Amino acid sequence: METLMTILVGFLVMIAVYLLLSRNLIRVILGTAVLSHAAHLLLMTMGGLKKGSAPLLGENAESYTDALPQALILTAIVISFAVTAFLLVLAYRTYKKTGTDNLQELRGFEDE
């Protein structure tokens, strides 16, 4: 299972890098979103995908799943959503202001 997840993470990073390298602003933003989710999956995988009961003491199970990676990912997902939302608004405002979403054309602005 870990191997499968690692391959998935690598695949997501590949897609993210492809999107990040494109000229279109929206694609870059999508790339950053995919990249952060690849990081979340990696966090989950590296914590170990243990098969066990929910980490509650009342369960009386033999083994418990490690709760820490899930807590970390929950926090990281919230942050990545906030950043993605901010980036989308930023891209929209930039488009309104400059009239282009092509990163090549956004280069070399001196001052207004």
Next chain:
Amino acid sequence: MNNIIAMPMIIPLLTGIILVFLRHYTKTQRVLSILSSIATVAVSLVILYQIQQEGILRLDFGGWIPPYGILFVADSFSMLLVVTTSIVTGILLIYAFSSIGQQFEHMFFYPFVFFLVAGVNGSFLTGDLFNLFVCFEVMLLSSYVLITMGGRKVQLIESIKYVTINVLSSWFFLMGIAYLYGTIGTLNMAHLSVRIAEVGQGPLLTVISLIFLIVFSLKAGLLLYFWLPGSYSAPPTVIAALFGALLTKVGMYALFRVFTLIFYHEPIITHTAIGVMAILTMIGGSVGALAYNDIRKIVSYNVVIAVGFILAGLAISSEIAFQGAIFYLIHDMIVKALLFLLAGTMIYLTGKTKIEEMSGLIRNYPALGWLFFITMLSLAGIPPLSGFIGKVFIGQGAIESGSFALLIVAFASGISVLYSLLRIFLNCFWGETIINEDDDVPLKKGMLVPCILFAIMTVAIGIGVEGLAPYVSDAARTLMNPEIYIEAVLQGNR
């Protein structure tokens, strides 16, 4: 329990939340923000004093004993930076009152400044890596908002680069955390240090440490500073000053923490890498500072040079060099804020940004000219001012450990700092005045007073080094001997 430790983060956070609801009441916002800054400074000073009395303090949230819970740790190093952060923010707020304008004040300027400070203070205080990430993000999100505030075209374009680079570095950070948790199985910094000392820092852990080096270098502007000059010259003066004074320092703090507490076993790889990067940073920063004739760019590249200089102290890695680096960090936060304010004020007064377009400002604004002169001397490290002692200690450390390349580049970079600022001074303040008396823009008191306060602080630190020295030497001792930190976190039963 020492609940007081959480205060430097909680007070700005609560103030920020309250100020969100008061957006239309400008006066109330100003009064509240000043009161809150004073409270933060007072609380931080109390904590700094307590650390000298009782040793390193810690706060386990929810009573979870480390290494299981989330915790805040306050040692002299982090508290010195928290105190400086709080003071610098307070003084910058005074400048903001007279310069930022109604539009910004109604668009949540003060709340986001406080969220930024909460993030910065949180990063200094936290005791585990994941909360360092969270506090970094709190700080970065506020900085994204502040950098785009106003929505000028340049700001929007520069902030796209800034945000994208930071998302990428956050990805690296998460990746580092994931690998570290996978190999070591803990994220508490003291516990990490113990476990790595037990198993030895093998090649795998060294690679992970290099991931952290990349992450924090991106945040601190060590070698990977390409995003810095553009984004620091785009926003309004106060915000640029806040960034120049605080943001890179957090990255540097993280580098110091990680490479003195956790990954200190392979200095030949990691610390050499930091040394080489510091040298390249100083050279690159010097080239940039000398190449541009836009005041904002020159000032931004000065931030880069300082980053290289301070991290030279980390690369040398001896107690005296750490002392120098800490002195220089404190000095740099104050003087960089002052430098950004002065540059911004000059641009406000003349409406120009290029140094050739200004001339003879000292005739119209003598106080501003002298303040700039003091700043220049302080940054160059002339004795009675605050930059001197840091340079001496880092130099001494470099000589003792025989790292002469670092020594030469560090002091040569000092000369280029002096030259780049001298260029501004000669072009803008000397010579024939080009402003006739009719369109002489008055220099507001509210802009001059904060600059004078900063100037007084740099002189006071320079003269009163004796008073600061015990705190700094305690901080350097803790950095040099990680056992002190580990013992305080893992064994104390406070």
